Amino acid sequence: MTVARRRTASEQVSAALLSAAETVLDRGGAGAVTVRSVAREAGVAPMGVYNRFTNKDGLLAALALRAFDDLAAAIDVGSDTGSPADRLRRACQGYRRFALAHPARYALIFATGSPASDPASPVTTRGREVFTILVDMVAGLALRAGLDPVDAAQAMWNGQHGAVTLELAGVSQTSDAAASFTETIDALIRGLQT
Amino acid sequence: MTVARRRTASEQVSAALLSAAETVLDRGGAGAVTVRSVAREAGVAPMGVYNRFTNKDGLLAALALRAFDDLAAAIDVGSDTGSPADRLRRACQGYRRFALAHPARYALIFATGSPASDPASPVTTRGREVFTILVDMVAGLALRAGLDPVDAAQAMWNGQHGAVTLELAGVSQTSDAAASFTETIDALIRGLQT
Structure with missing residues (x-):
């Protein structure tokens, strides 16, 4: 149960980051999507985005x-x-x-x-x-x-x-x-x- | 005659600058076309491009x-x-x-x-x-x-x-x-x- 709950929380973070990335995309196009800009939009440290999406290409692929x-x-x-x-x-x-x-x-x-x-x-x-x-x-x-x-x-x-x-x-x-x-x-x- | 000759020379410069601008465009897309980049490509001072095309929008319109x-x-x-x-x-x-x-x-x-x-x-x-x-x-x-x-x-x-x-x-x-x-x-x- 604890493992399942942790995974759910992690998935929620990923979903929130992806939504933030989509906001950046909608506002400025693919060129505006970076680990840094998405982290800023989501209000997290860049490392939080990096850990889940690796880099700009990872973000764009998920989007x-x-x-x-x-x-x-x-x-x-x-x-x-x-x-x-x-x-x-x-x-x-x-x-x-x-x-x-x-x-x-x-x-x-x-x-x-x-x-x-x-x-x-x-x-x-x-x-x-x-x-x-x-x-x-x-x-x-x-x-x-x-x-x-x-x-x-x-x-x-x-x-x-x-x-x-x-x-x-x-x-x-x-x-x-x-x-x-x-x-x-x-x-x-x-x-x-x- | 002198006036006509001068105009032809000026037109030749404009044509050369436009060709340089086209080279920049072909290489890097519209985003790469600036007064500065075109001047560099043509080997002239930025003022020479500015005088004929005013700015990036003028260059893009001519292109x-x-x-x-x-x-x-x-x-x-x-x-x-x-x-x-x-x-x-x-x-x-x-x-x-x-x-x-x-x-x-x-x-x-x-x-x-x-x-x-x-x-x-x-x-x-x-x-x-x-x-x-x-x-x-x-x-x-x-x-x-x-x-x-x-x-x-x-x-x-x-x-x-x-x-x-x-x-x-x-x-x-x-x-x-x-x-x-x-x-x-x-x-x-x-x-x-x-």
Whole structure:
């Protein structure tokens, strides 16, 4: 019992530090996340952060895993309502909401420098798992002959990622970003099907 | 004559400084571009850069204008060969080549912090002009009823931008980025047409 209680307390500290790290990330982007800045945010000595996350890369990897969990939840629309295309559309809207609500977390996992660009990182494994949610949805469409669901899912992802990153950067050429996102998704769904 | 000669010499200096700035940009991204770093790269006193570009923002604006010129050249495939869809596909391939060859210039104009996100900047005006090249190409397609060429062009852009930025970030889930880019473009062209 004592051991179990100690572990729980330790996990609570780790969770609190990770929340502090996420606050730093949301405020200043991945570049602002350091052992020192997270310790300051959490009100602990740097050693407390170092002991659990080792360094900046360890912090960013933990934050990226959490971001992928949140993204997975955002695109999870269940499997038993609507047509495959309708479910996919809802998942895409969840994807956009996640990106717009948490641009720094989104950039952490998908922009240059992402821990998911390292094949050896557990973040990359988790990213592939989340991508598989999209693949499974796309596989439910009436895909064109010879079109692999993974390739079709990548095309869907390309469209979503492009739309939300141009929107976030403030450089889109249409005034209604929500409508443009939906049109992009719809065009891709039409174009990938027979 | 003397006045004209002097102006040419001054323009040559400006061009040399801009080339130096582009070298700094290509090497370290927009964050590395400063009056001081460009002066060092060009082998001149900081005042020489300051006199022509005022500050970092002035340098980045000049670099962004040059990047848009290069992008315009990259997507310009002429108007008299192939079907509208074929010309559009070639323009998209030129777009990808530009992004992959010059990732820092590409990020400067289209990532968060772009001078093109400021409505008052001449860079924004130039960006809209270059986008119009895409709009004109897309307008040649047999677009679905009620679909505005500007909206269709934004959808095409979203797909291209997403594909190349995920490729550049090294987080794509397909092994053949060139094939994935082409499939995304083709799906969009199919999906936007009747």
